[in-house]
Amino acid sequence: MRQFMELQAVFAIVILSGEVPSGLLSDLWGRKKTLLLGSTLKAVSFSLLPLWSSYEGFLFYHLTMGIALSMISGGDVALLYDSYLAADGENSGGAGLLGNAKLAAQMGTAVSALLGGAVVILSYGHLLWANALLSWIPVLLVLGVTELPAGLDRAKKRSKGLKEILSTTLAGDAATRLVFLNLVASGTGGLVMFWTHQKYWQESGVPLAYFGVLLAGYSLIFGLAGRSAALGSARYGRRPLLAAAGALPIIACFGMASFLGWGGILFGTLGQVGRGLGAVLFLEALNKKISSAFRATVISMANLGTRASFSLLGPLVGYGIDAWGLPSILSALGILFSIAFVFLLLPLILRKMALSPADGPRE
Numbered sequence: 001m002r003q004f005m006e007l008q009a010v011f012a013i014v015i016l017s018g019e020v021p022s023g024l025l026s027d028l029w030g031r032k033k034t035l036l037l038g039s040t041l042k043a044v045s046f047s048l049l050p051l052w053s054s055y056e057g058f059l060f061y062h063l064t065m066g067i068a069l070s071m072i073s074g075g076d077v078a079l080l081y082d083s084y085l086a087a088d089g090e091n092s093g094g095a096g097l098l099g100n101a102k103l104a105a106q107m108g109t110a111v112s113a114l115l116g117g118a119v120v121i122l123s124y125g126h127l128l129w130a131n132a133l134l135s136w137i138p139v140l141l142v143l144g145v146t147e148l149p150a151g152l153d154r155a156k157k158r159s160k161g162l163k164e165i166l167s168t169t170l171a172g173d174a175a176t177r178l179v180f181l182n183l184v185a186s187g188t189g190g191l192v193m194f195w196t197h198q199k200y201w202q203e204s205g206v207p208l209a210y211f212g213v214l215l216a217g218y219s220l221i222f223g224l225a226g227r228s229a230a231l232g233s234a235r236y237g238r239r240p241l242l243a244a245a246g247a248l249p250i251i252a253c254f255g256m257a258s259f260l261g262w263g264g265i266l267f268g269t270l271g272q273v274g275r276g277l278g279a280v281l282f283l284e285a286l287n288k289k290i291s292s293a294f295r296a297t298v299i300s301m302a303n304l305g306t307r308a309s310f311s312l313l314g315p316l317v318g319y320g321i322d323a324w325g326l327p328s329i330l331s332a333l334g335i336l337f338s339i340a341f342v343f344l345l346l347p348l349i350l351r352k353m354a355l356s357p358a359d360g361p362r363e
Contacts, residue, residue, distance in 0.1 A: 001199060003055060005318025007062050008195060012307035012314065014066025019073060019307065023300025026075035031296060032147040035079070038071025039138045046135035050128035074300030077101070079147065081287050081295065086148050095230035095284045102280055106223025110216035117212025176289045178348040180302055183282040185340045187306035189249055190275045192317055192333065196326075197268060203326055204261045214265070218272050225276025233281070239349050241277055246337075246345040248274030253334030257327040 026034040045064040052058055077098075084097050119127045197218065201211055232241050248270045255267025283299075290298045320329040 011062040012311040016307035018070030019304035023297035026296040042068035043135040047132040074296040078296035099227040102226035103223035106219040109219040113212040113215035184305035186278040188309040221272040222276040229280040245278035246341040257330035
């Protein structure tokens with residue numbers, strides 16, 4: 001776990017180092033070009049992965065893949081959201097759009113988990129080469145994307161610097177800052193738990209053959225929760241859903257710590273529901289509060305914060321699991337998530353300006 005989390009920390013550091021530069025590149029040079037560059041490098045990285053079998057080889061893979069993902073990060077959501085608004089989409093429908101995107105991504109994860117679990121029965125080599133071939137499909141898809149011409153605000157951005165972007169996002173408005181920080185905290189918790197889940201399944205005695213099935217189930221729960229965020233906020237208001245997004249991962253951590261085994265695995269699904277809701281609600285709120293000129297850059301900044309936080313927390317979790325075991329670390333994570341809820345999410349829930357005009361249940 002120590003070496004594994006070290007690799008993930010290096011991976012996170014590479015991504016965070018490239019997040020803001022790649023976001024600026026996407027806003028200025030063009031989102032399609034940046035996505036094409038990133039998806040091509042990603043495919044090359046996957047194609048070389050079957051050749052590595054050592055810690056050093058996996059380190060090289062994480063370095064190249066980190067650069068690739070930093071190129072993709074931010075620009076994909078920005079291109080999707082801008083295209084939606086340009087097609088006369090209502091700003092209030094952003095949650096549904098992002099929910100669909102999250103569900104599509106998690107459907108891909110679920111299908112790949114099931115197929116990967118079947119292919120790996122043959123060997124890891126078959127799995128790696130299959131993934132190497134499939135990784136070129138996104139390159140072809142990006143080639144078919146049509147990017148809209150840059151709007152006036154994006155054209156003006158060439159005269160603006162990073163300092164102004166930071167000021168606009170983190171200093172200009174307290175509500176925007178809270179949304180940004182909650183997005184970072186939620187993403188960090190999701191990354192830590194993603195890698196912890198697999199160790200938890202192993203400690204619970206789950207056969208390796210069922211890991212793919214569990215990952216598929218967890219992914220679908222996350223995606224469906226994100227997809228239901230728009231419907232839930234329209235029916236019940238945003239405050240209850242924001243509270244659920246913060247409370248459910250806390251309950252999941254303490255439940256997993258108390259009931260190691262299938263009971264804890266069931267509690268883990270609550271965390272997926274909470275993070276699925278939060279991923280859509282926080283990202284939609286941030287997109288509403290930033291202009292197209294800064295969209296890719298600000299989203300990349302949020303991803304940078306997530307990766308930076310994980311690069312610190314991830315290795316600590318790995319060391320703690322090796323030294324004190326899963327129950328103690330899961331309880332500690334539950335306490336940490338509780339602190340984040342009190343100081344980051346609760347002020348956002350209580351702040352009327354942070355929510356849309358329809359912050360209460362609709363008739």
